[in-house]
Amino acid sequence: MLEKKVTIKNSQGLHARPATQFVKVAAKFQSQIFLSRDGREADGKSLMNVIALAAPKGCELILKIDGVDEQKAMTSLVKLINNKFNIIETNDEKK
């Protein structure tokens, strides 16, 4: 099992749109994927669960992945989070 601390970087936090992106990517892997925030754990393949975390910008989450393709899944998901879920922000929003 792999575990890694990640920080939500996009200004709107892990809301609906980023959560959808996350679940889309997570669903591609066989491994079990969990995100936890302050002990509350969400199934990374459940949109309902991920949205319910309501993680704002700057929030630290623990990403746990367990299974045959855990290494690949970790790389993909960490990249997604660091790329702010591929959602473009304008200059104004960043301020």
Place this chain on the structure above:
Amino acid sequence: MKRNSPKKMIKLEGIAASPGIVIGQVFKLTGDVIKVEERDLQPDEISQEIKNFNKALETTKRQLFDLQSQAKTKIGKEGEQIFDAHQMLLEDPVIIKETIDLIKKLAKNADFVYYQVVQKFQKSLEKVDDEFFLGRVADLKDVKRRLIRNIQGGKKMPLSGLTQKAIVVANDLTPSETVLLDKQKVMAFATDRGGKNSHAAIMARSMEIPSVVGTNDISELASSGDTLIIDGINGKAILNPTPSSLNKYLKKRQEYDEETKQLSKLKNLPSRSLDGKDIELSANLDFPDEVTSAINYGARGVGLFRTEYIYLTREQLPALEEEHREYARVAKKVAPHPLIIRTLDIGGDKNPCYIKFPEEENPVLGWRGIRFCLENPKIFKSQLNAILQASVSGNVKILLPMISCLEEVHQAKNIIDQVKGELLSKKIEFNENIEIGIMIEVPSAAIMAEHLAEEVDFLSIGTNDLIQYTLAADRGNQHVANLSKRLPPSVLRIIKNVVDAGHKKGVWVGMCGEMASDPLATLILLGLDLDELSVSPAALPEIKKIIRSISYTDAQKISEKALQMKSSEQIEIYMRNVFYTRFKKKIV
């Protein structure tokens, strides 16, 4: 049998979503109603219930895949994407696990338990005030109804009750319902909700089913079997019409059908004046699927392909590959005629949900069109890249919106060159000589048209904004709407200057604003020597008819006379008279 007294006629105003006049019987779609009863299970029934639930899940999954591929064939890529979230919500492991656990724990039937579980999540989603969430709630409801029907033994979908030709009336049509509409049986449809660009309206237009949406309460007022008139041209629905209004509409329908037939005869004739002067007639498109109907109306090319839909119908920026495919598909369809792609014109009133725009006091004078693109080169370059790659699939040209000064043209061309360089270095094919044009819609650009024309291959006049900016009057503001005239003399003069400036520098000048589609303006525009008019597809045959009925020399005289007039009232009266004497037809 007791006879009811005739039902009262009710006239409803809605939004014209897809044109045509249809008279028929109502088929009321009551897709919203699902009945779920609570049942206790015996301990030995539980495992069978869970099996049933899993089976229903599989069935639903297959149905959704099927719908998705139908949507793809009927509507294209956009249609397919509408169903993206459906699968994700159906297969949500938390919802599934909770349902199965509760079936075991409570020993209750699957449809009841699933309903309760989804209801809980739906409520928590509904609390969030966010357009994106609301969209997911609608998807979740759609998925819920579908799965519950399947658990209950695959009860027929409500539309399967439609056995003969009828007008479908519903509160709203979900994408999955719209895509299943059978053109053989659905003569038209009317809904309470929805707007001109809701999924159902877009699909109706591409399937050519006349429809009126946004009537507010037609589904409450109508019952199956009622007589209903759908006027998809004016956005009206008339329920239980009196004999006299029925007659009126029978006549209107005949006229409309006759006119459509007449106009289709015009389709393959050139848009040429009596003395042999050609003026190119092309179409404005908001969506790629309108291209088929534009060609059917006789458009020779697309003079304005608005690309905002690609950005507004997605929840993130479009992928380059996806965008390139969309452009290439349309370019192929209209080739060898041109496809003029206008680069992204967001800001003002239309913004994608994933790009946050600053609060502006005066958004139409603010950060929109080329101004936004030049400051967001990543977005701009990606679009240019997609356009350039599509340029090998047909006759593609680039049109830059909201240009107000020379510097913007230089900067934009510079960025285009950078993208060309990147493609060259990657050995990706594109048309190196792609034509670049600018919209003339800001008065400063119109005044400087001669100098701007030196930098580009063509000019395209956008009259909607040009009128708004020239008269400093917002068309949507009722207090000043009366200032915003159809043929303001100031704007006609500006147009003349722009055409002359362009021709002096040897570039062609077109028009893609609403004025180009206005039959009252056609003779003036022909006389002013515009090279191209890009019009809304449905208006094209009539404009062509006008052009074919006059000589260019006569049109020149008419436009000269109109341009000497001092007020728009005077011009309008003059043009109405000219129109009436020539065509024996009044103009609305």
